[in-house]
Amino acid sequence: MVFRDLKRAPRPRLTIRKTGILDLPAELLVQIFANDLSTLDIPRLRLSNSVFTPVCTSWLAEHLxxxxxxxxxxxxxxxxxxxxxxxxxxxxxxxxxxxxxxxxxxxxxxxxxxxxxxxxxxxxxxxxxxxxxxxxxxxxxxxxxxxxxxxxxxxxxxxxxxxxxxxxxxxxxxxxxxxxxxxxxxxxxxxxxxxxxxxxxxxGPVELENKTKSKPNTRxxxxxxxxxxxxxxxxxxxxxxxxxxxxxxxxxxxxxxxxxxxxxxxxxxxxxxxxxxxxxxxxxxxxxxxxxxxxxxxxxxxxxxxxxxxxxxxxxxxxxxxxxxxxxxxxxxxxxxxxxxxxxxxxxxxxxxxxxxxxxxxxxxxxxxxxxxxxxxxxxxxxxxxxxxxxxxxxxxxxxxxxxxxxxxxxxxxxxxxxxxxxxxxxxxxFEHHEECKDKRRRYTGFGGCVRRLDCGIYYRDVVSDxxxxxxxxxxxxxxxxxxxxxxxxxxxxxxxxxxxx
Known part of the structure; x- marks a missing residue:
């Protein structure tokens, strides 16, 4: 009868490959960039990895x-x-x-x-x-x-x-x-x-030391x-x-x-x-x-x-x-x-x-x-x-x-x-009157004392004919x-x- 040391026996390990952002298709990358990154971030991301270069280049060419x-x-x-x-x-x-x-x-x-x-x-x-x-x-x-x-x-x-x-x-x-x-x-x-x-x-040009001399006609x-x-x-x-x-x-x-x-x-x-x-x-x-x-x-x-x-x-x-x-x-x-x-x-x-x-x-x-x-x-x-x-x-x-x-x-x-x-x-x-143009019932009584104020209820005034x-x-x-x-x-x-x- 053969006994195995279970503690020392090698255990099989399953290799699980995780999907990263570099593995995503270009269509998903474009959506991520458009939703989460600003226009200033795209050129920087373009230079960070060669995988991002073609995607970012296409995005920039389309949007800028x-x-x-x-x-x-x-x-x-x-x-x-x-x-x-x-x-x-x-x-x-x-x-x-x-x-x-x-x-x-x-x-x-x-x-x-x-x-x-x-x-x-x-x-x-x-x-x-x-x-x-x-x-x-x-x-x-x-x-x-x-x-x-x-x-x-x-x-x-x-x-x-x-x-x-x-x-x-x-x-x-x-x-x-x-x-x-x-x-x-x-x-x-x-x-x-x-x-x-x-x-x-x-x-402008540098001033001449001798102010008595006439200035040249410079263009x-x-x-x-x-x-x-x-x-x-x-x-x-x-x-x-x-x-x-x-x-x-x-x-x-x-x-x-x-x-x-x-x-x-x-x-x-x-x-x-x-x-x-x-x-x-x-x-x-x-x-x-x-x-x-x-x-x-x-x-x-x-x-x-x-x-x-x-x-x-x-x-x-x-x-x-x-x-x-x-x-x-x-x-x-x-x-x-x-x-x-x-x-x-x-x-x-x-x-x-x-x-x-x-x-x-x-x-x-x-x-x-x-x-x-x-x-x-x-x-x-x-x-x-x-x-x-x-x-x-x-x-x-x-x-x-x-x-x-x-x-x-x-x-x-x-x-x-x-x-x-x-x-x-x-x-x-x-454009209405001032508050002081209203009577006790909060109704506008006319221009009154505000007739000369051009910022009070006046849309247009012809200065010539008044x-x-x-x-x-x-x-x-x-x-x-x-x-x-x-x-x-x-x-x-x-x-x-x-x-x-x-």
Missing amino acids: TRLYIHPNAVSMKHVLDICAHPLFAAEVQEIVLLGDVRWTDIDRKTRKQMTGEEWRSGKLRPWPLVFPAGHLEEDRARSAAAEASAVVPVFGEAYAPLIQALEKLPKLRMISHADSGLGPGWNQTKRDAIRTFAMRQSE IRTRADAEILVGLLSCPALPVLTELLLKNGLPTSAGQLQMLSTTERLANLETIELHSDSFWAPSTNRHTLGHHLLVNATRLQHLKLVYNLNTYIKDARRDDSFAALLHTNSGDMIHWPALKSFVVLSPQLVILHRYTHPNIGTVLHSSRPLCHSLDIAGFISAHAGTLERVELRNSLFCTAREMPVACLYEGVKALNGCERLREVTWTVSE RIEGAGDVEQAAQTLGVDLDEEGRFWDFGVAVQIGP
């Missing part, structure tokens, strides 16, 4: 369709590398020019170093004369050499490497300009770095953002650009405007979105640039005008620049034969209320809409056969002969005449058209009064 361009040498090098990548370049649809053009952010020291033309334009010119390929000092030396030559190279010649790189983007259709990132995209630059680079690039050794934008829009080597987005105003000059007004490629623009942090005052560079863009975009289908918040607007005045933007020099209104959507976004204004609140730091949100000088009924009637979507947010309109409420009636009537209209929104925020339209006029118009306030009692949507469809 925006390419940011800044005039510093590092950003330009990244642009060349991304455009040379076969997968990344194949999906890029939009290029965004980054630049800080607001002169109010420039400190006093930098203002003293700006040249006369820069000061008159009120903007910085951050782009070097030649393609930035090295450090700032090296680029300045190359720009000075180009300036010393008989002929300063034009944008197409000086920035040939950039244009050749952008030619490799087959799906490129949109160009934008912004002072910061518009969302996920390749080659983003921090906002502080954009501002710092612009101020360093625009430093600006940098290019403005508008010059680069116009150069890319009019470049025949690039794919046809059909969309344009300007998040802020751009400096320009007469020569650039002449080139802008004669280029035929602007007719290919189908979508234009213009933002302004102040009114498009006529005869200014900002207004002139926007006007030329709209006049030459003869195939325009979608127009969006956005007014950003202005804290200095406190009275019920009308904006005459709106009419100037949409009219030709002869006074005729611009007409686009294929216009499908028209959007105007006006923000709620912020007012410092000093009458009922003694505390100067108290800020109340005013809901008074902006009043634009434009024949809205005439504009809609001229495009009645093509308009499919109209969105007017917190906006009123007036003409030289008609007050805002009369234009409101005529605008609703014109919208009812649109043949293809499918969506319409026209909000007018409710005509006033108050809250009661708008309320009566809403009642006549059968329009009620929204659930929170903030605004009327006069689009409800428009009959859509058969």
Whole structure:
């Protein structure tokens, strides 16, 4: 009889293979990355393991369709590398020019170093004369050499490497300009770095020791953002650009405007979105640039005008620049034969209320809409056969002969005449009197002592003829058209009064 030592006998071990993340199929990896990781984490994960490289590369190429361009040498090098990548370049649809053009952010020291033309334009010119390929000092030396030559190279010649790189983007259709990132995209630059680079690039020449000597007539050794934008829009080597987005105003000059007004490629623009942090005052560079863009975009289908918040607007005045933007020099209104959507976004204004609140730091949100000088009924009637979507947010309109409420009636009537209209929104925020205008029964007794306060129940005031339209006029118009306030009692949507469809 044989006995076995069970304690010492070898026991069979089952080999259990655990499934890790590296064993998952690509479809599951894409879902995990999309749900649990941010866009900034994907490039880092792509470099952590060779298994993740193809999955992350495909994900990035599919989701990052925006390419940011800044005039510093590092950003330009990244642009060349991304455009040379076969997968990344194949999906890029939009290029965004980054630049800080607001002169109010420039400190006093930098203002003293700006040249006369820069000061008159009120903007910085951050782009070097030649393609930035090295450090700032090296680029300045190359720009000075180009300036010393008989002929300063034009944008197409000086920035040939950039244009050749952008030619490799087959799906490129949109160009934008912004002072910061518009969302996920390749080659983003921090906002502080954009501002710092612009101020360093625009430093003036060194002062002469002998102040009695006359200063040499030096030209600006940098290019403005508008010059680069116009150069890319009019470049025949690039794919046809059909969309344009300007998040802020751009400096320009007469020569650039002449080139802008004669280029035929602007007719290919189908979508234009213009933002302004102040009114498009006529005869200014900002207004002139926007006007030329709209006049030459003869195939325009979608127009969006956005007014950003202005804290200095406190009275019920009308904006005459709106009419100037949409009219030709002869006074005729611009007409686009294929216009499908028209959007105007006006923000709620912020007012410092000093009458009922003694505390100067108290800020109340005013809901008074902006009043634009434009024949809205005439504009809609001229495009009645093509308009499919109209969105007017917190906006009123007036003409030289008609007050805002009369234009409101005529605008609703014109919208009812649109043949293809499918969506319409026209909000007018409710703006009431002060609490001191109410009687003991909490009813409004009229303007009374507040008649001279433009921030009290007044939607519009014509300074010339002293005509006033108050809250009661708008309320009566809403009642006549059968329009009620929204659930929170903030605004009327006069689009409800428009009959859509058969």
